[in-house]
Amino acid sequence: xxxxxxxxxxxxxxxxGNGGSVVxxxxxxxxxxxxxxxxxxxxxxxxxKQILRELQIMHECRSEYIISCYGSxxxxxxxxxxxxxMDKGSFDNIYRKIGPIDINVVCLVAQAVLEGLIYLYDxxxxxxxxxxxxxxxxxxxxxxxxxxxxxxxxxxxSIANTFVGTSIYMSPERIQxxxxxxxxxxxxxxxxxxELALGRFPFCDVDDDDLSxxxxxxxxxxxxxxxxxxxxxxxxxQEKAKRMSRRKSxxxxxxxxxxxxxxxLSIIELMHQIVREPAPRLPSNFDDEAxxxxxxxxxxxxxxxxxxxxxxEYRWMDDARDSSFDLKEWASTF
Ligand code: ADP
Ligand code: MG
Numbered sequence: 001x002x003x004x005x006x007x008x009x010x011x012x013x014x015x016x017g018n019g020g021s022v023v024x025x026x027x028x029x030x031x032x033x034x035x036x037x038x039x040x041x042x043x044x045x046x047x048x049k050q051i052l053r054e055l056q057i058m059h060e061c062r063s064e065y066i067i068s069c070y071g072s073x074x075x076x077x078x079x080x081x082x083x084x085x086m087d088k089g090s091f092d093n094i095y096r097k098i099g100p101i102d103i104n105v106v107c108l109v110a111q112a113v114l115e116g117l118i119y120l121y122d123x124x125x126x127x128x129x130x131x132x133x134x135x136x137x138x139x140x141x142x143x144x145x146x147x148x149x150x151x152x153x154x155x156x157x158s159i160a161n162t163f164v165g166t167s168i169y170m171s172p173e174r175i176q177x178x179x180x181x182x183x184x185x186x187x188x189x190x191x192x193x194x195e196l197a198l199g200r201f202p203f204c205d206v207d208d209d210d211l212s213x214x215x216x217x218x219x220x221x222x223x224x225x226x227x228x229x230x231x232x233x234x235x236x237x238q239e240k241a242k243r244m245s246r247r248k249s250x251x252x253x254x255x256x257x258x259x260x261x262x263x264x265l266s267i268i269e270l271m272h273q274i275v276r277e278p279a280p281r282l283p284s285n286f287d288d289e290a291x292x293x294x295x296x297x298x299x300x301x302x303x304x305x306x307x308x309x310x311x312x313e314y315r316w317m318d319d320a321r322d323s324s325f326d327l328k329e330w331a332s333t334f
Contacts, residue, residue, distance in 0.1 A: 003027065003071040003082050008036060014089070017134065019159045020078075024085060027070070033085040034070055038078050043158035048074055054152035055081065057124055065116035067137065067147040079155070083147060086137035088331050091196055094138065098334050100199030103290060104325040109136060109196060110293065111320035112144035113189050117308040120149055121182055129180055131188035132169045133195060142327030168201070168267075172275045173302050183302040186311065190297025194280050197290075202280035203270055289316040 008025040011033075015022055020039035027034055041048070058069040058081070070082040088094065091109065095101050101109075113136060120126040128135075129150035137145050150156060171187035174180065194202040279298035282291045293316040299305040311317065 001030075001070050003073060005073065005075050005080065008034070008082070015093075015134075025082075027082070032070070033087075034082045035085045037081040037083065038075075039081070039155070039159060040077060041079055041155070041158040042077075043154070047154055047158060048079070051079060051152050051155045051158065054154055055079075057126065057151045058083075061120070061124065063116065063119040063123075064143065065112050065119060065145055066149075067145045084145075086139045086143075086145065086147075088138040088140055088334070090134045091136045091138065091192075092133035094334065095133070095196055095199045101196040102325075102330065103197055103286060104323065105327065105330060106193055106196050107290065107316060107320045108323060108325065108327060109144055110189065110193055111312075111317055112136075113146060113192075114308045114312050114317070116146040117182060117185055117189075118312070120146075121308070124151075126151060127180055127182050128185045130167065130169075131185050131192060132167060133192055136192070138327075138331055140328070140331050142329075142331050144327070168203070168270060170271075170274070171302065172300050175271050175275055178302070181302065182307060183305045186297050186305055186308060187302075190294050191280065193294055193297065194282055197282060197286065203273060287316075289314070289319055292316065 007028050009028055010023050010025050012024040013021070014024050014035060020037060022035050022037045025034050025036045026032070041051070043051070052072060052074065055069075055072045059071070061068065067086070068084045070084070072079060072081040074080075091101065113131060117128055117131075120128060126149055128146065130148050131146075135146060135148045137147055139145075169188040169191050171184040174184050191202060279295075279300055281298070282294045284291070293311065293314045296306055296311060296314065
């Protein structure tokens with residue numbers, strides 16, 4: 001499918017992350033609804049072409065657990081990626097809307113993510129690198145799929161934002177500068193599962209706004225720096241003002257430093273906590289099978305952490321395979 005920007009009619013904003021924004025569009029020649037991701041890049045023409053070549057892999061992905069891609073093109077200074085539109089949105093928005101996610105659904109999310117990771121790695125040698133609730137999508141057919149995987153090293157390098165590629169879902173070894181492996185994705189999956197089951201980010205007792213702040217902030221991908229370098233955490237003035245007014249309107253004291261200081265020690269403390277403290281766990285009111293699985297994902301030493309294929313053999317994943325839970329019916333409730 002040869003997609004041209006002028007054939008796309010914008011219908012709604014779907015959201016934005018630290019690499020760009022996503023809009024719902026209609027492809028007028030075919031009437032297909034799509035999610036168009038717009039990424040602002042800072043790269044020369046040869047690199048842009050290289051990025052487009054690397055994005056080709058996305059078109060070759062054929063899995064029920066991976067978002068399909070209709071096409072990508074350059075629209076200077078952006079790169080646009082047109083992908084399958086998932087009408088029930090991402091799991092972060094779902095739990096913010098309906099509260100903690102039913103553990104039967106969380107179980108099926110775990111299975112879908114493992115299957116997606118195994119497909120990406122075995123078929124295309126791709127490591128996802130950004131597993132988190134906002135990159136796990138759901139539609140009204142009850143399908144659960146992954147998006148935003150790291151197909152293009154050049155794209156990651158060219159995104160006009162220093163904080164790209166880092167997040168509060170990062171594993172302890174990544175925070176300490178180790179290379180990415182599929183096991184780092186398994187850690188991020190563990191954090192994601194606890195977050196969905198609890199209906200909040202599992203590390204600290206922060207409210208929603210603080211959470212998204214932490215996520216916006218992230219730390220830089222620079223291995224020569226340690227998270228104590230305060231200048232790694234600078235955020236823009238506008239962003240700071242936005243956060244302060246959000247807090248003020250909710251009567252929350254300002255956690256980040258005053259506008260004259262380098263902001264937010266809380267993100268640094270979170271990173272320290274991830275490295276130093278015991279990993280989060282599911283509370284004891286959840287079934288043993290679920291707790292056992294999450295504990296296995298959240299082994300702090302990557303050598304002790306299992307691969308996605310081994311995790312599929314866990315008891316909780318037998319529950320997923322035997323599950324009679326109706327995801328389609330569930331998705332119709334919100
Ligand atoms: P992030 O994943 O960090 O939130 P993104 O820019 O990747 O930032 O996406 C912004 C939002 O757009 C996501 O949180 C998600 O809710 C929504 N979104 C992304 N892709 C799709 C899609 N294919 N279908 C529907 N919604 C999507
Ligand atoms: Mg995303």
